[in-house]
Amino acid sequence: MRKWLLKDLDSCALKDLDGQKLQAFVSGCDCNSKTIRNLVATLRMMWNSARAWGYVALDPFNGLVLPKRGLVQALTFSLEETKRIIGSASEPHRTFYSILAETGIRGGEICALRVADLDLENAVIQVRQNVWRGKIQTVKSRKGNRRFPISAQLVEHLRGYLQSWRPNSLGLLFATGNGTPWDHSLVRKRKFHPLLRKLGIRQCGFHAFRHGNATLLDQIGAPMAVRLNRLGHAEAQTTMGYTHAVTVDERRIADELGRILHATARNEQKERPAENALTLMIQ
Template sequence: MSRRYGQSGCLVKKGNNWHGRFYVDLQDRRKRMSVPLGPIGELTKPEAKRKLRELLGQLGVNTEAHLLKATNVSRTFEQESAWWRQNKLSLFKPSCQETMGSHIDKYLLPRFSELSIDAVDERRVQEFTAELNRTELAPKSIRNIIGVLKLILGKSRWRDWNLVLPEVPEREQRYFTEDEMRKIINFVTGQWRVLFATMAGTGLRCGEVFGLHFEDLDLASCRISVRRSVWHGQEVTVKTKSGNRTVNIEPALAEMLREHLGGRAAGRVFETRNGTPFSKDQVRRKLVSVLDKLGLKRGGLHAFRHGRVSVLQENGVPGDLVKEWIGHSSLRTTSRYTHISPEFRERVAVEVGLFKPMLDPNGPNLQQTKDA
């Protein structure tokens, strides 16, 4: 569409009135408008022209903003989500692409696809949130779905919203205690024993363990370098920048890894009979089977990671070192992985007790406190 700059309009007589004619831009064409300016008997021709110029200025018909507003056809949510998927989501890690893509296909498109992107406002999103909350979806899942929706819409659209989202209940993550980890490791044999021992002794994410290569191990110095992860059988980068790290291990674990490798000097540390990386589902099934046979409460592979953090914290390892070994970006995240056992709480309460020096068979001797 060509642009008319600086139109001053045209003054015409219609009956006893002055009318001003000018053009406005629409989405598909330019339309001529005719607006009454006043009676001929009350306005001279120069006054009518001046009034027309003022009207054109108020309407802004000569501005670029007017043209852009008129020609900018609002995109649908489906179009916007497709653009976001191709140009932004494609730059995310494969695991994020799969999860977020599923949220778009399963929840967002069925609800908003035909709406213009501008019509997806706070009211509609709040109603959508309430609908999701009436399903069996967990509050955290609902928050994740709304999070993807916000990424597609862009912050400029939702910055001033005041959405009410379902509260995520406080629930302690399943973790393995030292005793449980030892039972699991001692129950299995062969590669499974070394695999579970590595997860328990390092706190590595399961994908990071599956992605270990021979060259990542410095067994003489008892160190493991984490450089990659495995997701759906493919080697990918680690989860975050902090995931690239070196983890110190105890000599006993180094010896187990040395025996497991035998004479090998290359390749993956852990792999299936077909030479492919382990999958999360495959190892989880084995773990659940072991837990059931041992009569222990079921837990996932992440329970090793939570258990390792808790062991380190209970043994007084500095928080910054725990964060570094585990590969977290902040101590706040590490604190969520810390689980303090009841036995440890009781032992600490005794060790820092105020009346410990005065204990006798009959209980605390408070008289000593008064005398002092």
């Protein structure tokens, strides 16, 4: 808002924003096409509210020409890099990265995971909520509220992790000393990026685990419905009813992900001195 919208449009009231001014803003905006589209979407939400309150009438977005979508190179981790990251991390971050790598869930979603969301008996994980600016909130759409199976290797790892897990008032899988949810941005800056520098891996956000997971799903031939449900993409719930049971395909894919991601874990464990019960490596 401050960097783009207020800088260029702070002196323009919404009622005075016409198509010419809006097009001039878009054409003169020195940022990539995705950012421009996000800025226009923000303006449109503001304008829609103003129209609902009777402050504006003319639609300045009619006929607006937006820049073409550019191809953005998505940063991702290779399988080797993912294994090195997990094998080099200390607990509780090793568990954090292991979940991200196998499930592909978002940073905000993993920070809101509760122990109650783990059905280890049936090897299933439930994503129900996320963290936004330190606040826990329910996912905003049916596509985001999802459940899917996890591998036997990840189940075993989580059982070991929970042996030394400290209970907190919210029942969060990852919580600060005060019992508040982790801030994935702070985890990235303070723990994740230093580890990547140490390993000589280019710096990425946690979304690189998500892209890597999607790549693995493609490589092992996961059916599209399985991919979309695991990643929480809209198309999964558009093409399917939301009532969801674990299918044979989903169980097969979870087992295959566990086999691929954790195949060398035992060797990596031998190369490291034992830390404590909390640092049990995925078998």
